[in-house]
Amino acid sequence: MKRQMPLRSILMLSAIAVVLLLSACGAKTEDPTQGSNAAQEPSVNQGQDTPQPVEPAKDKATVNVYVAADDDLSSLKEQQSEIEFASSDEKIEQTFKALQKDGAGGEMSLWKNVELLHVKVEGKAVTIDVHLPDEARLGAPGEELAMESIQKTMFQFDDVDSLDILVDGEQVESLMGHDELEHPFKKPAAE
Numbered sequence: 001m002k003r004q005m006p007l008r009s010i011l012m013l014s015a016i017a018v019v020l021l022l023s024a025c026g027a028k029t030e031d032p033t034q035g036s037n038a039a040q041e042p043s044v045n046q047g048q049d050t051p052q053p054v055e056p057a058k059d060k061a062t063v064n065v066y067v068a069a070d071d072d073l074s075s076l077k078e079q080q081s082e083i084e085f086a087s088s089d090e091k092i093e094q095t096f097k098a099l100q101k102d103g104a105g106g107e108m109s110l111w112k113n114v115e116l117l118h119v120k121v122e123g124k125a126v127t128i129d130v131h132l133p134d135e136a137r138l139g140a141p142g143e144e145l146a147m148e149s150i151q152k153t154m155f156q157f158d159d160v161d162s163l164d165i166l167v168d169g170e171q172v173e174s175l176m177g178h179d180e181l182e183h184p185f186k187k188p189a190a191e
Contacts, residue, residue, distance in 0.1 A: 056086040064156050065099045066149040067107040073142045076149055079103050088121040088159065096128065099153050110138065110146035117169070124161035125184065126154060131168055132176065140178040147179060155187045162186050 062080050069077040081098035085091040093116065100112045113136035118129040128150075138146060154163050164184035165175065171183045 058084040058086050059091075060084050061091070063095050063098060064153065065095070065101075066152045067099075067103045067109050068142075068145060068149075069107055071108065073108075073110075073138070073145050076145060076152070077103060077107050079107070089119050091157075092121055092126055092128070092154065092160075093119045095153060096150075099150065110142060110149050111136075124159055125164070126160050126162065127164045127166060127184075129166040129169055137176045143174075143176040143178045147175065147181075151185055160187065 061083055063083055064078050065081050066076040067079055069075045081095075081101070083091070083094035083098055085094050096111070096116055096119070100109050100114070100116075102109050102112060113133060115131040115133065115136075116128070117131055118127075120127040120129075150165070151163060154160050162184040164171070165181060166172075167175065172181060175181050
């Protein structure tokens with residue numbers, strides 16, 4: 001009977017070993033070079049299989065913008081500006097932003113203090129929604145020149161036939177309280 005004891009022990013140990021092996025089949029193995037922090041550190045390859053959004057190719061253009069020629073607000077001066085855009089909406093937005101910059105020779109932008117809220121292009125119709133803080137408001141001559149400035153700037157494009165300017169999302173009678181604001185302005189016929 002003493003002889004069976006070692007045989008039973010061997011069988012018992014073998015059975016335990018098989019159970020341990022089977023239970024370890026689904027377990028993750030740890031890379032010994034990474035230590036116990038391996039689960040906490042992100043993988044270097046993480047995210048490489050996920051496609052990154054591709055930015056659309058941007059077109060470049062030189063546009064004309066119109067700024068006040070002097071402090072008297074008596075006339076406009078044409079300036080050229082480089083813009084980059086990927087869509088019609090972005091072309092109008094970037095042109096408006098160029099219109100907001102003062103001229104290199106000290107000429108004053110009539111739109112620099114105006115906040116652009118939204119641009120929408122549908123076909124050849126452009127809608128620009130702006131907010132006018134107090135510092136953006138001009139007197140009657142300034143408002144008239146500002147309206148001429150934005151129309152000349154936007155109507156230079158062949159794909160723009162009308163321009164509607166909204167203030168805080170609404171069609172208002174006047175931009176700054178002096179001149180009537182048309183909804184929309186129509187591009188003048190070519191001379």
